[in-house]
Structures are given as C-alpha cells and as structure tokens.
Amino acid sequence: MDIVTVHHLKKYYGKGEKQVRALDGIDLSIEKGKFTAVIGASGSGKTTLLNMIGGMDVPDEGEVIVDGISLRGMKEKELAVFRRRKVGFIHQNFNLVSALTVRENILFPLSLDGASQDKMLFREITEILGLEDRLDAWPDQLSGGGQQRVAVARALISRPAIILADEPTGNLDSKNSQNVMGFLKMSVETYHQTLVMITHNLEIAQMADRVIRIEDGRIFGQEETHAAQF
Numbered sequence: 001m002d003i004v005t006v007h008h009l010k011k012y013y014g015k016g017e018k019q020v021r022a023l024d025g026i027d028l029s030i031e032k033g034k035f036t037a038v039i040g041a042s043g044s045g046k047t048t049l050l051n052m053i054g055g056m057d058v059p060d061e062g063e064v065i066v067d068g069i070s071l072r073g074m075k076e077k078e079l080a081v082f083r084r085r086k087v088g089f090i091h092q093n094f095n096l097v098s099a100l101t102v103r104e105n106i107l108f109p110l111s112l113d114g115a116s117q118d119k120m121l122f123r124e125i126t127e128i129l130g131l132e133d134r135l136d137a138w139p140d141q142l143s144g145g146g147q148q149r150v151a152v153a154r155a156l157i158s159r160p161a162i163i164l165a166d167e168p169t170g171n172l173d174s175k176n177s178q179n180v181m182g183f184l185k186m187s188v189e190t191y192h193q194t195l196v197m198i199t200h201n202l203e204i205a206q207m208a209d210r211v212i213r214i215e216d217g218r219i220f221g222q223e224e225t226h227a228a229q230f
C-alpha cells in the first residue's frame, strides 16, 4: 500500500531567464513501511520535494496525497495540524530548542498539539535511543550524535505515519551516523513507520529499500536495493 502519492509536482522560483525549476513534474509513490532514500546533486530539488510531502511548502502545480489525505487546497492551519499528526521531521542541524531540556524537546510536538504523553512509548523510545539518563540535560550538553538522537526521539514521539529526514547524519562523524541510522531504522521498523531520507552518503542510501535519484527537479532514476544488511 502506498502512503505517499505525488502527482506531477511542479515548483518554480523566479521568472524569465532566472527562473529555477526546483521541481519540474515529479510523479512518485512511496510504499508504507519502507525506507526510501532520495539522492541527487546539490540544488536538484530534494529538500523542496521533502517539504512538499511534509506540507511545509505548497506546489505551483500537482498534488500530494499522504495517508489518503490530499494536501491540495489545505489552509496553513490545516497543514500545521497535518504536519503535527502525520509527519516527523529530522533536520541536518537537529533544530532542538536550546532553552528546553532533552525531555521537553522530545515532548514538544505533543505539547503543541495538546496531546497526552504515552508514558510507555516515551520510555521505550528514550531507552532505544540511549537517552534515559540525559532527559534533564540541555541540548548543548550533548554531543552532536546525542542531539541528533533527541531529534529522532522528537520525530517519533507522536507516532507519525511518516518520518521525513533531510540529511540527518550530515553533521555527524561516521560512528555517530551509523548509530543514528541504526536507531532510526530500528525505531521505524518497531513502530511500522515510513522513512523518506535525503542523503549525500551513498553508503547510507544503500541501507534503504529503494533509492530515488533527482536531477534538475525530475526523477532521474530509481532502484530497489538489497537493504537489510544493517
């Protein structure tokens, strides 16, 4: 079953000669429960595509359907609710709130939505990610790898159907990258979520079930991988 369907998505910036075709007619389906890696040169449109799937940005043309919900015509408020309930974002720069503790950062999406905390899930996620002893620490007291694990926990805490990760290991050394990837993949498998991840790292892309290559705002190729050799 497909959890994301993208129909002929277009996003252009600017006009005339300077116009940039960030997305130039993308058609794509993403199967539920799978890990899809998105690769491509800098400026090829990867982040723009991820932002459209996550309802962070709206296309000029085309349609995005996530978990049976079309984002077309949604108002900003509806998109915000959609993002909080359906999507977990993980960014390269972690994007943690420095004035909140690790615990508060992880629970932040729930507090925005007025949702109650699933204490078992919180304990499970923080244990899987090795954060149970750091819950009262401030983000800047953790290493880069530790901060990214907090960002992973925050993305998972509301049990979103889909996790969108924009180069989540881009600022980590190889050991921390492997750790974060291992935790992320294990968590996604445990909670039956779908992971879409932008990466420049081909080793990481090989861990995915499927790799999509984007060039000049178009899908240039896609291949199933023989993942699972984690």
Ligand SMILES: Nc1ncnc2c1ncn2[C@@H]1O[C@H](COP(=O)(O)OP(=O)(O)OP(=O)(O)O)[C@@H](O)[C@H]1O
Residues within 6 Å of the ligand: 013, 014, 020, 021, 022, 040, 041, 042, 043, 044, 045, 046, 047, 048, 049
């Ligand atoms: N808000 C914007 N205004 C103008 N141009 C933009 C805007 N956002 C993106 N672009 C342009 O659209 C193109 C695609 O950008 P995008 O960030 O999606 O690429 P990317 O593949 O994610 O690149 P990178 O790997 O460097 O992050 C680029 O040429 C970029 O400069």
